[in-house]
Amino acid sequence: MDLQCCLCWRVALLLLLMPCGLQCMSVHILNEEPVHVIPGSSLVLKARIGQGPLEEVSVVTWEREPETGISPERVTLATCPGRSLKCAGTRPNVHVNVEQQGTTLQINGYSSSDSGVYAVTVTDHTGAKTTAQCIVRIYEEVHHVSVSVNVSHSLLVCGEAWGTDPHFSWFHERVAITKTVGRVSKDGTTLFVTMTPFCGHFTCMVSNKLSYSSATYTAAPCETEDRGTTAAVVCLVLLLLFGGVLAFLLWRRHRHNNRGERLHEHLDDTI
Structure with missing residues (x-):
């Protein structure tokens, strides 16, 4: 009897020294925050529930409150009995599933009014509660570059x-x-x-x-090879035109001088 009593006291002492070893329930949202959701699409938040062998989920509650504000008002989205595989939300587009080791919240047709801090609270059979939170924001377009x-x-x-x-x-x-x-x-x-x-x-x-x-x-305009080539071609064309005009003028002047000399010789022969 003394040995059994001693063992009982040891087990009780261990339970007291390790309050979260077999008794504390935990919950963790798996999504990396902040979560950004495209307007009109669906928001899906997944949470893992950890529980010991002596623990039992009694209630799972999903809530939302504004990210900023002096006294933000928390809105309940769904409250589900722990044993239910599926439960209805407070709105038609809100759906919540509860499984043995997790829970999932889905909001269809997401809008800017759905942004905020989401919280999932798990209550065990003794009434003890544990909560996890996640920030959700709307996906914004690119602006003002x-x-x-x-x-x-x-x-x-x-x-x-x-x-x-x-x-x-x-x-x-x-x-x-x-x-x-x-x-x-x-x-x-x-x-x-x-x-x-x-x-x-x-x-x-x-x-x-x-x-x-x-x-x-x-910035300042760049001098490219194409521009240099174009300028060279233009200069060459102008040079050729100038040379052609100059040659034509010289030829015309030379022809005029020849005609004068021939006319003078013809007059001399006649006289």
Whole structure:
């Protein structure tokens, strides 16, 4: 009896020293935050529920509140008994599934009013609650692209207002940047120009899943080989024309002199 009593006390002491070993329930949202959702598409949030052998899920609740505000009001999206495989949300476009080790929230026809901080709360059979949160925002189009220049350092910096997940691309005279022109920073926002002279049109294009926009910085005009060739051809043509006109005038003058000499000789013979 003494041995059994001692073992019971040891087990009780272990349970007290390890309150989260066999008794505490946990919940974790799997989506990386912030989550950005394209308007009109579906928001899907998945959460994993961890529970010990002595724990049982009683209620799963999904809620949302504004991301900013002095006293944000929390709205309940769905409340589900733990044993239910599926439960209805508070709106027709809200669907929630509850499984043995997880729960999924789906909102169809997502709009800007659905943005905010989402919370999933799991309540066990003793009434203890644990909560996980995730920030959800609307996917924004690209807006207001601009290019600023630092001529002294041969830098061009591309900026964009508030688009989601912007991708930057650089072009020189409508051709993608090569090593002969310069190099682009890892994030794509900065172009280090190495070509000399610093000339031509530099265009930054910013795009994402919804839209794209661009801005161009115009430096001094570049003197290209084609322009030099064209100028040489024009000069040659003008030179040939001038030479032709000069030759024609000389020939005409020489012919006029010959005719005068012949007329003078003819008069002498007649006399």
